[in-house]
Amino acid sequence: MRVTGDQALVKKLNKSIVLDTIRRNGPLSRTDVSERTGLNKATVSNLTLELLEQKLVEETGLGASSGGRKPLMLLFNGAAGCAIGIELGVTLVKAALTDLKGGILLERSAPLGRHDPDTAFAVILEAVRPLLEEAPDTPHGVVGIGIGVPGMVDESGTILYAPNLGWEGVDLGARLEKEFGVPVVVDNEANAGAAGEREYGAGRHVRHLVYVSAGMGIGSGMIIDGQLYKGAWGYAGETGHMSIESDGRLCSCGSRGCWELYASERAYAYAPAAGGSAEGSGDADVRARDAASPSSLPALTTPELAEYARQGDAATLEMYREIGRRLGIGVTNLVNGFNPEKIVVGGPLTEAKEWIEPAMLATIAERALPYHRRELAVSFSELGSRSALLGAAHLAVSQFLGRVRVSL
Ligand SMILES: [Zn+2]
The missing domain is CATH 3.30.420.40 (ATPase, nucleotide binding domain)
Incomplete structure (x- = not known):
């Protein structure tokens, strides 16, 4: 069967809607998902099957029956991968390894003595390397790194202006991606903090x-x-x-x-x-x-x-x-x-x-x-002083979930 680009796109969108619905509201039965999303039950079943195969969703226990057989409930599997969140502060670099649900597995912090980008980059590496080395073996591995920075950031992850660090035009995202070989999302630390509080706090x-x-x-x-x-x-x-x-x-x-x-x-x-x-x-x-x-x-x-x-x-x-x-x-x-x-x-x-x-x-x-x-x-x-750290990790998770592929 030939599949057009449009069909692939629609399927991908539907799949991310199903995943997001389960992630935010689970445990849900397939019928619940169908009702919440407006997608028909066959579509939900097909997409759920793919998500189960990708280990992003798991089946658990039996839900309340509405008359017939008791349904299996669907849950987002936070243990399917890990993410790294980093908060680059003016005096401190904090980093955390989290699961896909924002649960902190490991944390590291390192003082930032000098503000030049090379020093900051070295301090970030020192905080992140041990987290990558100790990351548990999971189906999707470390899906990405999110970093919150005290400045203005463009879409490519370049820090345009960070007055409190004295930085202009620092391509932090590209440097981190090159170093670690995983996707990196850079955002302003207040945006990361807002994402953290909205998601988990x-x-x-x-x-x-x-x-x-x-x-x-x-x-x-x-x-x-x-x-x-x-x-x-x-x-x-x-x-x-x-x-x-x-x-x-x-x-x-x-x-x-x-x-x-x-x-x-x-x-x-x-x-x-x-x-x-x-x-x-x-x-x-x-x-x-x-x-x-x-x-x-x-x-x-x-x-x-x-x-x-x-x-x-x-x-x-x-x-x-x-x-x-x-x-x-x-x-x-x-x-x-x-x-x-x-x-x-x-x-x-x-x-x-x-x-x-x-x-x-x-x-x-x-x-x-x-x-x-x-x-x-x-x-x-x-989340105390961890809003930006968890928010940054969530930005990486959210980018990864947005990329989840469909099979056709
Ligand atoms: Zn001012």
Whole structure:
């Protein structure tokens, strides 16, 4: 029988619909799948058979009978392969080996001392190699690598601009693909974080979600009507560089008063006597810090400052209250502008959640427009600081599942 390109395409689309339905909603019987997808039972049976042969779907137990024989239930087989998720941070590279359902099998992290692309590439290799070596034997092997980066990325996986790393035009995706010989997906870390929360965390079943990633900078991943919104050229979400102080601190992007200078870990560099580590906290000290180089990194990390906060250090607690208030101001702008169902705050700053959250929520309650905040849910990430890591792995899985071939 001759098969036209159109038929092949339709079959491939149907197969990915069946797989996606089972993955998101399983266990389901073939009849359930047919009802949910609108595909006829014969089509569902044929496609399911292929998915069973490819080990991507497995049959399990017996479902409730609707009169006749009890049906076998279909489940997505997360153990059919593995993926690697990487989060390239400004000070740290994190990598995880996951199954196809986002279950973490192994994790590695390595500090990033210098920012030049060659150093970063070497640190990434050092984190990823052991994961590849220890990956379990599975039908599909390591299906791909996803990486979230703090910058703007084009479709080919080239990092066009990452101000906090000082990078322009770095072809990271191509280099990683050449090194490891598996498909690589590169995306902005906030987009990866939004994908992670939507798939596995606080954003499940949310159609209008803004994910705010707060670490050594701020970026947002916006899911509008169930789709990641990337803007005309893929650069949407650089909310860390929206001005919240018109004549405020000078930013590495060239503008002033950018949100991330006040509401991310960058704010630590400006806080007087944070952690009790600086002597004297007079106005002159504050002015000196405000004039500090916009690319200078803070002396203390969030885990270190969280320890001060736990011990009740007054300056640290005040600093986190102020970060919470500033976070709330930026979130209010996003809420008023986008009218999301849910805002999820994630990233490394979530480790200081308990000292940030009250001031952030109070500010949103005070400032957001009444109709916008009426049914709005605001929460911190359910995946802790792993949203981008798991989201990056999911991007690789999702690309692999999209490629699943059909036999004709
Ligand atoms: Zn800026």
